[in-house]
Amino acid sequence: xxxxxxxxxxxxxxxxxxxxxxxxxxxxxxxxxxxxxxxxxxxxxxxxxxxxxxxxxxxxxxxxxxxxxxxxxxxxxxxxxxxxxxxxxxxxxxxxxxxxxxxxxxxxxxxx
Amino acid sequence: xxxxxxxxxxxxxxxxxxxxxxxxxxxxxxxxxxxxxxxxxxxxxxxxxxxxxxxxxxxxxxxxxxxxxxxxxxxxxxxxxxxxxxxxxxxxxxxxxxxxxxxxxxxxxxxxxxxxxxxxxxxxxxxxxxxxxxxxxxxxxxxxxxxxxxxxxxxxxxxxxxxxxxxxxxxxxxxxxxxxxxxxxxxxxxxxxxxxxxxxxxxxxxxxxxxxxxxxxxxxxxxxxxxxxxxxxxxxxxxxxxxxxxxxxxxxxxxxxxxxxxxxxxxxxxxxxxxxxxxxxxxxxxxxxxxxxxxxxxxxxxxxxxxxxxxxxxxxxxxxxxxxxxxxxxxxxxxxxxxxxxxxxxxxxxxxxxxxxxxxxxxxxxxxxxxxxxxxxxxxxxxxxxxxxxxxxxxxxxxxxxxxxxxxxxxxxxxxxxxxxxxxxxxxxxxxxxxxxxxxxxxxxxxxxxxxxxxxxxxxxxxxxxxxxxxxxxxxxxxxxxxxxxxxxxxxxxxx
Numbered sequence: 001x002x003x004x005x006x007x008x009x010x011x012x013x014x015x016x017x018x019x020x021x022x023x024x025x026x027x028x029x030x031x032x033x034x035x036x037x038x039x040x041x042x043x044x045x046x047x048x049x050x051x052x053x054x055x056x057x058x059x060x061x062x063x064x065x066x067x068x069x070x071x072x073x074x075x076x077x078x079x080x081x082x083x084x085x086x087x088x089x090x091x092x093x094x095x096x097x098x099x100x101x102x103x104x105x106x107x108x109x110x111x112x
Numbered sequence: 113x114x115x116x117x118x119x120x121x122x123x124x125x126x127x128x129x130x131x132x133x134x135x136x137x138x139x140x141x142x143x144x145x146x147x148x149x150x151x152x153x154x155x156x157x158x159x160x161x162x163x164x165x166x167x168x169x170x171x172x173x174x175x176x177x178x179x180x181x182x183x184x185x186x187x188x189x190x191x192x193x194x195x196x197x198x199x200x201x202x203x204x205x206x207x208x209x210x211x212x213x214x215x216x217x218x219x220x221x222x223x224x225x226x227x228x229x230x231x232x233x234x235x236x237x238x239x240x241x242x243x244x245x246x247x248x249x250x251x252x253x254x255x256x257x258x259x260x261x262x263x264x265x266x267x268x269x270x271x272x273x274x275x276x277x278x279x280x281x282x283x284x285x286x287x288x289x290x291x292x293x294x295x296x297x298x299x300x301x302x303x304x305x306x307x308x309x310x311x312x313x314x315x316x317x318x319x320x321x322x323x324x325x326x327x328x329x330x331x332x333x334x335x336x337x338x339x340x341x342x343x344x345x346x347x348x349x350x351x352x353x354x355x356x357x358x359x360x361x362x363x364x365x366x367x368x369x370x371x372x373x374x375x376x377x378x379x380x381x382x383x384x385x386x387x388x389x390x391x392x393x394x395x396x397x398x399x400x401x402x403x404x405x406x407x408x409x410x411x412x413x414x415x416x417x418x419x420x421x422x423x424x425x426x427x428x429x430x431x432x433x434x435x436x437x438x439x440x441x442x443x444x445x446x447x448x449x450x451x452x453x454x455x456x457x458x459x460x461x462x463x464x465x466x467x468x469x470x471x472x473x474x475x476x477x478x479x480x481x482x483x484x485x486x487x488x489x490x491x492x493x494x495x496x497x498x499x500x501x502x503x504x505x506x507x508x509x510x511x512x513x514x515x516x517x518x519x520x521x522x523x524x525x526x527x528x529x530x531x532x533x534x535x536x537x538x539x540x541x542x543x544x545x546x547x548x549x550x551x552x553x554x555x556x557x558x559x560x561x562x563x564x565x566x567x568x569x570x571x572x573x574x575x576x577x578x579x580x581x582x583x584x585x586x587x588x589x590x591x592x593x594x595x596x597x598x599x600x601x602x603x604x605x606x607x608x
Binding site for chain 2: 001003004007008010011014015017018021034036037039040041043044045047048049051052056060063064067068069070071072073078079082083086090094098100102103
């Protein structure tokens, strides 16, 4: 454990120095669109957690629609079309061309 | 070498099937390299079954094409989406994407492709003319020298980080610490895994890079109060740099080629490390160092020339000694063995014609990268013209799929998300990402070198004094953090 200890000691030293520098000259933290970033993180969390149990196709479809909404896309028709097209295209690319199995999930495990 | 052997090598390399396979390999490599998370290993592994029925030279053409194409594809993705297609292209994000955001994506792709081609060709020439000699020398590069080189590059990048040296070093330490998660490389004990099985192999490199670069970019775009950040990247086609543009940047190119080839020769370091070392060097010594990190071509030239120069460099110990210089080379060596070509001293002796054809195919593959980048770039340009609300979910899906198929593990996705949030918060609080990435990248290699050096000298911490090369490199490393202080002293003395 010598190596991690050396790193931890160095980390603490530099963190203290950086903290002192920050205290000496205060930087205002920019405030952005917190709601949108929370939605973006929530969407990604859903994708990462649900892709295996739900399967790629439904998860990707829901994720795409949700993200398009979160980033402010208005047209529902285009969102659904783009979502369907992207999901199917990616599924074909990975499953059929690259021969890399994507999670089928409990809904589609009997179909694919 | 016998003229008949050279002629036979040329005949095999220029056989229509070899050339066709090489073109297919370059295109395939560029496409796979451009998909975040997938990389050279996947690109080559998926093609190995297709090589079974091909003649050896055609199989070599295919593999060499993929080998070179992957680097080009990775850079395209880094520049246009701030998403490293491959770990080797991670350092290209630092200047490639800022250039693209400034409306200079065409230029950035041009710089990256030209630097890649020159880096690749440079290492080919080195491979052909002084390969066997360098392979012999690489056996004398010990852990002390490797440690000194890695520490120097880490110090270079941390020392010139935006936001101050302390923040840079702190982020390097965090990166180094993240790299220690997993099984101890020497003793085999678990470290910081909380007995989570999936962490025993350490933090996955693809998960880390996709998290801190690509997903962080998505979150930053969702958050960014700066409306200019949402202007879509415009890419109309590659714009090659003019002769005047090279003024002051040729030195960076040459140094990066040398670094890439040198790192490639050292077994086990790899193209990703070469790219970061070269970037760190450029950031510290380039005449354009003030602009590096904000969208400066020298920041693209350095990693791209270096990671492509590794191709030839890494082939030197592989072909001459049978030691893979890179994980990608190891996979490729496996593919060669399938064709009855065992890399090592005997390959040069038993199949010299194949070695000649390999050299020629490598040169041709490097030259082909230019049209391949143009072609794949055109397809990419349509993709990035999509409005942001449609582009972001596609990038998010590609990131998650890339990580999933590369690791086949749902836990890695959670790790990716963790690093994405960490990267986003770091960006929000003005903490530099580059030292974090390079610290993580070099952590295992640094630890192994340190501990090997200590073992070889019976835990004598003064092992550095036993190698002249290490002494020089350690001295430079020690001087880097002191350099700004020395400059201030010099300035105050000159002002009286």
